[in-house]
Amino acid sequence: MSGGTGTADKRGATIYDVARMAGVSHQTVSRYLAGKGGLRPRNRERVEAALKELNYRRSHIARSLATSRTYRLAALGYELSGTGPGKMMQGASEVARAAGYSLDIISLDPVSDSELSDALDLLGNRDIEGVLATAPTEALDRALKGLTTDAPVVVVRDADLPERPYADGVDPLGVHALVQHLTTLGHRRIAHLGGPPAWVAARQRIDAYEHAMHAAGLEPLPVVATGDWSAQSGYAAAPEVLAPGGITAVVAANDRMALGLMLWLHEQGIAIPRDVSVVGYDDVPEAAFFHPPLTTVHLDFQAIGAAAMRSLITMIEQPDVDARPRFPSPELVLRASSGPPPQ
């Protein structure tokens, strides 16, 4: 009413405005905002009143300039609209926000490489405190290594493979469990429908398939890896996968490719799992409702993203602490798409 200071002064009120109105110095206001106490009740009240009256909001920009902390992180990866990467980002994003950081998510398009370099020098930007990169291709992996920033970088692969991945029966990817499940059912000729070879994840799964077959005393079949993770590519690659003949089970590199493969089988009149068993990888929420419901390996993407982000934040806030992320293990999920081979 009185005074005539409009409520919405353009450009917002500063601590100096607040200080003037409260009859104190800007430093006192700053102290109040820092919440450290040490204000006399009278001044505290006046500051609070002025703050409210002017609808003060702090300027993170100015604060950042003074403290050289920005609380900004960046995350990048391919195909962030997919279930896996998407959930990962969601997990990461929640952790970041809870810790007071904001997250710039940069979704790369596999097609255009120019975008990659753009995005990368965006990261070279010195007001980003840390970088999280997910499920990279090797091109991205290399690019990240060449990153000229001293901000910490966390790269999430499908699993942090130990030095000797398959020693001691350790199966970090869960592919062994999948293959073992099939061999236990009696399958011998088990094919692998691989993911795009440029992806580290796809290569890891191919390796794991071959290793698991050898471990079971079986000869791995030539891996068909012409796909791009999509259902379309699974459908297209299906004939080639089945070409060797006598195949009774197929391990697809992910659930979506398995879906495409299954449609092709249906169209050929090949029954699942009576004639051919199909298993996937990822356990997307829809996999339980495929026809038939898909046996697959469950990955808790959200937890993976969250763990990676926790690790990144620890690297920033406590550089001396060892903060390697601990990712949850993949778990085999048995459903109706796998069964004993035909006689």
Place this chain on the structure above:
Amino acid sequence: MSGGTGTADKRGATIYDVARMAGVSHQTVSRYLAGKGGLRPRNRERVEAALKELNYRRSHIARSLATSRTYRLAALGYELSGTGPGKMMQGASEVARAAGYSLDIISLDPVSDSELSDALDLLGNRDIEGVLATAPTEALDRALKGLTTDAPVVVVRDADLPERPYADGVDPLGVHALVQHLTTLGHRRIAHLGGPPAWVAARQRIDAYEHAMHAAGLEPLPVVATGDWSAQSGYAAAPEVLAPGGITAVVAANDRMALGLMLWLHEQGIAIPRDVSVVGYDDVPEAAFFHPPLTTVHLDFQAIGAAAMRSLITMIEQPDVDARPRFPSPELVLRASSGPPPQ
């Protein structure tokens, strides 16, 4: 070699450092960086050399403080890991980055409302220049309206419905086309498996279904809307949807619910589309590979997100221009899940 300034001075070089090394004033460096020209070749060279030598990177923070432009936007929505919202964000994100903005993506959890208020006052933050919100529930819609910020806000609904949505044969949602497709095939008892009623999108689709039925001279059946967009919920709701009896076609509120519904039908020995036709909505990439491939309505989510973002940026940069987004129209996609009703 000479001089002894280490290449990696902590905290980075400033334009003052560069200016000193180049023997010019900081303002000259600033001018060079602004790219406006007007430097003598000699000075230009010296500045360039110093820039490179010191590995200078500009501080966006300081620039923001001086210009009061932050080039930061925020986007928020539910279930960003889903195909639709995910692609939308991807489209928005690309446009934003191309225009020089960075995008904070905030993924809300439908469960916890506390998160919403947290996120919201994060937006009240005055260094965010604009807000994009997608596919909101009405709770979010209300919350956004109460937002105390003078930054522009763009809210994306499924379609920007005109004043009188169904006049003049206009069908902004594509649901009419879907229903008409079914009636043309001869269906009369067409049910709707609705989305979660709290979602504006779900309500719009329910309305459109009922209106389309009336337009075809048919009585809409009671809508079952107990789902949550998931395949699981489609599966669970299936018996109730089919309960009225004699139903020969079902319009699901989205593809995932259609997937769950179809699994239930398979389990009951009901053939699709021989006994019952099923159609979805969204056209997720996998829909073409369901069994059978799903008739649905295609939405170009990426284009929608991009259009919304362009609109937001226009609102920021040219406040006087009318920048209402123009979204692409949904398109009917015919596949094998719909066919004539049984005799």
Place this chain on the structure above:
DNA sequence: GGCGATTTCGTTACCGGTCACGTTCTACCA
């Protein structure tokens, strides 16, 4: 060579906070 008009450049202030330090006030005790 001298003059004015343009370019080119430097000086100073400012954005909105925090930090370091010095001053004032209060409270307690001799």
Place this chain on the structure above:
DNA sequence: TGGTAGAACGTGACCGGTAACGAAATCGCC
């Protein structure tokens, strides 16, 4: 009542850029 420790508060500088303005250098032309 005076002295003093410690809390409360204010002053000035600084973070790293940009904006505004005036000074200096350059150019063209007579």
